[in-house]
Amino acid sequence: MSRYYLTTPIYYANSRPHVGSAYTTIACDVIARYKRMCGDEVAYLTGTDEHGVNIERAAEKLGITPAELVDRNHRIFTDLWKRLGIDYTHFVRTTSPEHARAVQALVRRTRKRSSDAIYKAKYEGRYCIHDNLYVSDSPEPADCPLCGRPAELISEENYFFRLSAFQDKLLALYREHPDFVQPDFRFNEVKSFVEAGLKDVSISRKSITWGIPWPDDPEHVFYVWYDALTSYMSGLGYGQSEDDEASPEFRKFWPADVHMIGKEIIRFHAVYWPAFLMAAGLPLPRQIFAHGWLLFEQQKMSKSKGNIAYCEPIVNALDELAGAKVGNDALRYYLLRDVVFGQDGNFGRDALLTRYNSDLANDLGNLASRTIHMIGRYFGGVVPEPTPREQPESDLEVFTAEAVLSFRRGFDEFAFSRAIEAGWGLVTRVNQYLVETEPWAMAEDPARRGRLGPVLYAAAESLRVLAVLFAPVLPVAAQNIWRQLGLARSPESERIDQLTWGGLKPGTRVSKPEPVFPRLDKKEAIERIEAMEEEIRQPTTPAAPKTESAAAAPAAAPTAAPAVPVRISIDDFAKVEMRVGEVKTAERVAGTDKLMRLTVDIGTEVRQVVAGIAKSYEPEQVVGRKVVIVANLEPRKLRGVESNGMVVAATRPDGSPVLCTFVEDVPVGARLK
Ligand code: ME8
Secondary structure, eight states: OOEEEEEEEEEETTSOOOHHHHHHHHHHHHHHHHHHHTTOEEEEEEEEEOOSHHHHHHHHHHTSOHHHHHHHHHHHHHHHHHHTTOOOSEEEETTSHHHHHHHHHHHHHHHHHSTTSEEEEEEEEEEETTTTEEEESSSSOOBOTTTOOBOEEEEEEEEEEOGGGGHHHHHHHHHHOTTSEESHHHHHHHHHHHHTOOOOEEOEESSOOSSOEETTEEEEEEOHHHHHHTHHHHTTTTTSSSSTTOOHHHHHHOSOSEEEEEGGGHHIIIIIHHHHHHHHTOOOOSOEEEEOOEEETTEEOOGGGTOOOOHHHHHHHHHHHHTSSOHHHHHHHHHHHHSOBTBOEEOOHHHHHHHIIIIIIIIIIHHHHHHHHHHHHHHTTBOOOOOOTTSOSSSHHHHHHHHHHHHHHHHHTTOHHHHHHHHHHHHHHHHHHHHHHOHHHHTTOTTTHHHHHHHHHHHHHHHHHHHHHTTTTOHHHHHHHHHHTTOSSOGGGSOGGGOOTTOSOTTOBOOOOOOSSOOOOHHHHHHHHHHHHHHHOOOOOOOOOOOSOTTTTTTOOOSSOOSSOOOOOHHHHHTSOEEEEEEEEEEEOTTOSSOEEEEEEOSSOEEEEEESOTTTOOHHHHTTOEEEEETTSOOEEETTEEEOSEEOEEEOTTSOEEEOOOSSOOOTTOEEO
């Protein structure tokens, strides 16, 4: 049996978790269940990040102690994970004495192994307490580039980690482990960030008290990120005795197979963390996977913007209206099916309800009810005999084998939407098979009645396979289908990597069909969710949006307009690569009247760019035209078409775009500055 160790980030315990926070945890829960079903022994760690100045200040505002605040919020997190059926095996609270011991052990070990990796020096600079971000290494006043608030002056002696000495080692690591960071485009950002040179980082604080004391120098506490990252090891029992690696759990599970994180914290995980571990002479995690953000109304869901959806209203409202436990499965299915894992994706209640009704209730739910109903009606509830293998009733067996393979291939790459789509191909195929064969008509037709048993066997066996396949994503529904099929134990006790046709024994007694996903009235459901949202919505407290990517951190502008206007430095502006391009081809994107797909020569290459100009320009008007392209934007998909850059345009008062052009001639590829 192989072991598999997977972690989520540990969550800031300064506010209530929302759907965006739960996204990482749900994805990891799905992976953990899947890996268990592949026969692995899985450790799945999550936790709460309970130190730092923002917690200290948040508690102060509420007139309670930091310990009271984190106790309260820790409970909110664990209650939610329980409600969402998150099956983690390890939970770390960074305020626990065990965790503190581990953090201290790590720094002691580092100093023993690499005597000059940590040194003491005076630090003067500006620091944003909301983002835990060093804004500038000079005492001059500066605003945080992320939230726009004035950064605080810090002038104190700190312990520094000599990150600058790890540039070559990190680059070698990246070369030798081409999957160390996934997806690839994020890995490229990380490499560029490290190639540009690394500065040493301060890893202690003197000005605050709410943290883990530095060993033998208790005037200092650890910087929250050094403290928080160590949770991935402390949760396994690291650092509890003289021999800091002695814990059997630690020996068994470390290093982590995957640290699953959101994209904005990649620098800490793919640069700082491996360097900390290298300096301590400890094995490095095998992979950092950075998923994208859940956007709500096109902006990152975040408390400071108030554009938040919480999980509890969704789950509770759906359960209540369906009169059955369907909410968790619906949320998991929607998040993993609709958002391409790794990219940003929009969250919408309407889209969630559409998926619920069309996929879960209509496709899967109907398949289960009619199959079980017909076995009840025509065979007295007993699963009939299949056809002999040499004369299969249909192509379902072959189709199933292919669907299982594609599903697993997708899952192994964390391409959940692709995997689910492949699995759903089977749902569609079986439904189609029932429409084609019409078992209800066969039952009435003596000439065809003989085929009825094999047809229903094939449908029921497909349903069994689907229950196993979808158990990680739809644990409640899969169990429900399993039980209705009259099967013992649970689909999660089956091996998904050994899933083959024919596991359903003829003679098995099915139970009475019950709807797995009762249909819901979309409008009523949305209204109920919104009403429940209101009940738990709290007054917004300032918590800042974070930076988009490692390459852009720390100076990139936030994705949404912050409350305070942001001024950027010339260096920040220089990061935006704008080039003159020439449009080679142009065509409208199907299914929308706004978008146009362009291929643009930018001097070094021809790029595909999707532009929102189709309402104002005809394709033939733009072909041959010189335009301005933002060339170093992350690729993103618009209506399924990848856009590799952005065309710059001004906006008229009526919202229509005007392409940016030049009066004088300018060569293709010229850079704007
Ligand atoms: O960063 N969409 O904690 P955190 C997708 N304590 N993911 C989102 C999201 C959204 N709208 N909002 C939050 C921290 N997340 C640190 C981690 S680890 C050693 C320390 C994700 O509570 C976010 O990307 O701010 C991250 O992966 C997780 O929630 C915790 O975020």
